[in-house]
Amino acid sequence: MDYPGNIFVVAAPSGAGKSSLVKALMELDSAVQPSVSHTTRSPRGQEKHGREYFFASPTEFDAMIAADGFVEWAHVHGHRYGTSKKAVEDRIAQGADVILEIDFQGALQIRKTFANAVMIFILPPSWEELRSRLERRGEDSASVIELRLKNAAEEMAQAGQFDFVIINELFERALFDLKAIVHAQRLRYSAQRRARADTFAALNIP
Ligand SMILES: Nc1ncnc2c1ncn2[C@@H]1O[C@H](COP(=O)(O)OP(=O)(O)OP(=O)(O)O)[C@@H](O)[C@H]1O
Numbered sequence: 001m002d003y004p005g006n007i008f009v010v011a012a013p014s015g016a017g018k019s020s021l022v023k024a025l026m027e028l029d030s031a032v033q034p035s036v037s038h039t040t041r042s043p044r045g046q047e048k049h050g051r052e053y054f055f056a057s058p059t060e061f062d063a064m065i066a067a068d069g070f071v072e073w074a075h076v077h078g079h080r081y082g083t084s085k086k087a088v089e090d091r092i093a094q095g096a097d098v099i100l101e102i103d104f105q106g107a108l109q110i111r112k113t114f115a116n117a118v119m120i121f122i123l124p125p126s127w128e129e130l131r132s133r134l135e136r137r138g139e140d141s142a143s144v145i146e147l148r149l150k151n152a153a154e155e156m157a158q159a160g161q162f163d164f165v166i167i168n169e170l171f172e173r174a175l176f177d178l179k180a181i182v183h184a185q186r187l188r189y190s191a192q193r194r195a196r197a198d199t200f201a202a203l204n205i206p
């Protein structure tokens with residue numbers, strides 16, 4: 001199905017900086033809307049229900065799966081996370097650009113459903129820096145940080161399946177790259193629409 005809005009999928013190992021980059025992008029570009037995921041993990045720090053996540057019990061999450069309410073979902077770092085089908089489809093149907101911050105398993109599910117989704121993978125500049133960002137963020141226990149670093153190796157091995165890879169070393173540079181990808185997709189999309197309109201006009205199709 002061809003929708004008027006774009007889907008941008010941003011995946012990365014935990015701590016690489018995807019939430020920071022996506023937040024900064026949205027501050028600069030109000031046409032990009034976030035997708036708020038559901039998760040069975042508990043809120044941390046200042047997180048608010050409906051802002052960072054919809055925090056769901058395992059039973060509520062099961063009910064959403066049973067109702068076919070997710071466009072993708074996955075087990076990540078010992079919890080479940082998923083993207084609401086309705087929230088994404090309604091918005092792209094209305095012409096909005098939606099950005100999803102999800103793990104690689106979910107990203108690959110999105111690509112199966114939305115072949116035109118733009119897939120972006122964020123890498124940290126080094127293992128040492130990834131560890132130190134998780135530690136500096138100060139929101140996870142030492143054991144959670146170890147689990148996330150352990151999972152990062154498998155996650156980073158998937159980067160080749162994505163359309164774009166951004167190395168988030170200098171934040172402003174990585175943000176520039178992300179903005180450029182979003183801009184390029186919009187240009188490509190409007191060129192495709194123009195070409196289709198020209199073909200329809202040439203063939204006299206209303
Ligand atoms: N380029 C950068 N240089 C230094 N620190 C950074 C950079 N980008 C992000 N950070 C910091 O690294 C930490 C992790 O970033 P962030 O929370 O955005 O990661 P994430 O990939 O969204 O992680 P998660 O998947 O666990 O939500 C934050 O404290 C953030 O401020």
Ligand SMILES: Nc1nc2c(ncn2[C@@H]2O[C@H](COP(=O)(O)O)[C@@H](O)[C@H]2O)c(=O)[nH]1
Nearest residue numbers: 014037073074076081082083101102103106
């Ligand atoms: N497949 C999905 N993965 C998701 C979704 N939302 C977040 N995530 C991934 O979870 C990790 C951990 O997030 P945290 O908030 O606990 O640090 C994150 O790195 C994402 O990759 C989702 O809807 N689907």
